[in-house]
Amino acid sequence: MAISRSNGFGTVAFCLAVLCLLGSTAPGQASRRNPRTTDWGQNQEPTVGDWGFDRPGYPPGLYVHGITVKQGEAVTNPVIYDNDVYDDVFDDEWAYAMASLGEMDLTGLIVTPVLTDFWGFSKPEWTQTALDSRANAEASGMRMGRIPPITVGTEAESEQAGERKGSAGARLYVRLINEQFEKDPGRPLIVNIGGQGATLASAYTLDPGIAGKCVVYHTDLKVYNGHYRWASELVARHFRVVSWGDDHWWIPKPCQDQWRVLPRPEHCEAEDNGPSSGEWRLLTDLGVPLLDYMVLQFRNRPEYSPGERKADGYLDGTFIHAWLPGLFADAALMEIRGGEVLHVTSFTPENERRAKEFTMEVLLDPRAYGKER
Structure with a gap:
């Protein structure tokens, strides 16, 4: 876009227009979201x-x-x-x-x-x-x-x-x-x-x-x-x-073998599953420390292994x-x-x-x- 020379008022107006276009806010001002769009035909340039x-x-x-x-x-x-x-x-x-x-x-x-x-x-x-x-x-x-x-x-x-x-x-x-x-x-x-x-x-x-x-x-x-x-x-x-x-x-599950987001082992409790149990084998078969450690977390971390709610x-x-x-x-x-x-x-x-x-x-x-x- 070519920008012609302008007086101070014109420059300020141009800058304000650019800020509105980009949706940025002045320092210290909250960056608000707008109400949910339900009809995109009415909001074609969000x-x-x-x-x-x-x-x-x-x-x-x-x-x-x-x-x-x-x-x-x-x-x-x-x-x-x-x-x-x-x-x-x-x-x-x-x-x-x-x-x-x-x-x-x-x-x-x-x-x-x-x-x-x-x-x-x-x-x-x-x-x-x-x-x-x-x-x-x-x-x-x-x-x-x-x-x-x-x-x-x-x-x-x-x-x-x-x-x-x-x-x-x-x-x-x-x-x-x-x-x-x-x-x-x-x-x-x-x-x-x-x-x-x-x-x-x-x-x-x-x-x-x-x-x-x-x-x-x-x-x-x-x-x-x-x-x-x-x-x-x-x-x-x-x-x-x-x-x-x-x-x-x-959504938590009562058993690890009911997980729908994380890979499922064969049995409910971590202590009954080895590192190659069920879908855990998909991770351990690659033979990389990153994925081996993930399975170790499945078996030991309190968020995933003990209790009645296994976070999934x-x-x-x-x-x-x-x-x-x-x-x-x-x-x-x-x-x-x-x-x-x-x-x-x-x-x-x-x-x-x-x-x-x-x-x-x-x-x-x-x-x-x-x-x-």
């Missing part, structure tokens, strides 16, 4: 903040403007994966495989080793889980040039001490979000948070402008991962958030939606932690089936580990 289901020309499912791509196109949004403890879920393994295959631009890995004062805030030992997770990827032959190093986010002794706490992770957020917005404002960086949002919240205090330049997938912001109120309320009030968890969690899914995997828009059956704008959040409200057996087909195809692709198909 902007950031628009959402709905089954937009024509796009894959069926939840459409989020700036994230969901047209049929046949590849998702090119860069991703920051930010979690507290890396060895309690399988989202990191899936993201590594996606990145190694060249199907995800995994541009940042952040570990935020804090929880909430109620359970003891500082968890320095969790940093090692992130380092070990990435080491498993390297030992498995993955393309490590596509898997960034681990960056440490907020470290503090208490919730109060963690507020506005500077860290390498917070600075990484600011740099990567701004770089992507400068490159392609219509394709914002994806932030996936599986723990407390302390690092992103502190990044916001360094540069409030980042709130309008990214989309945040946040697991369980409403309950468990929202207990650190300063961080969760700041993120909910200022960022565009897709929330998932609490009463709409991945990629528990912090909200951002899988970007590659699988049909992952969620319904969503609604809800007030969560003082902000208006796009909260997922339905996850059905059909969603479970699609999640399993998609994630297992990625994890079992030998090319992710430098092997021939």
Whole structure:
């Protein structure tokens, strides 16, 4: 577009028009989502903040403007994966495989080793889980040039001490979000948070402008991962958030052999299943440490093995939606932690089936580990 010279008023008007077109917000202003689009014929040119289901020309499912791509196109949004403890879920393994295959631009890995004062805030030992997770990827032959190093986010002794706490992770957020917005404002960086949002919240205090330049997938912001109120309320009030968890969690099963998202072993209890039991053999037969460790988690982690409720899914995997828009059956704008959040409200057996087909195809692709198909 050619831009002619103008007086000061004309320049201001042009800049305001550009900001409206891109859907960005002024520093400190909340990045609101718009009401759900039910008739795409009335909203043929959506902007950031628009959402709905089954937009024509796009894959069926939840459409989020700036994230969901047209049929046949590849998702090119860069991703920051930010979690507290890396060895309690399988989202990191899936993201590594996606990145190694060249199907995800995994541009940042952040570990935020804090929880909430109620359970003891500082968890320095969790940093090692992130380092070990990435080491498993390297030992498995993955393309490590596509898997960034681990960056440490907020470290503090208490919730109060963690507020506005500077860290390498917070600075990484600011740099990567701004770089992507400068490159392609219509394709914002994806932030996936599986723990407390302390690092992103502190990044916001360094540069409030980042709130309008990214989309945040946040697991369980409403309950468990929202207990650190300063961080969760700041993120909910200022960022565009897709929330998932609490009463709409991945559907738990009474037995592991009833799983519909994760590979099923032959027997109900982990202690009755060896590493090659049932569909677990699909993972262990590839002979790579990354997948062997997944099976070890199935057999030992409290989220998946003991008790009456065996959680079935990629528990912090909200951002899988970007590659699988049909992952969620319904969503609604809800007030969560003082902000208006796009909260997922339905996850059905059909969603479970699609999640399993998609994630297992990625994890079992030998090319992710430098092997021939």
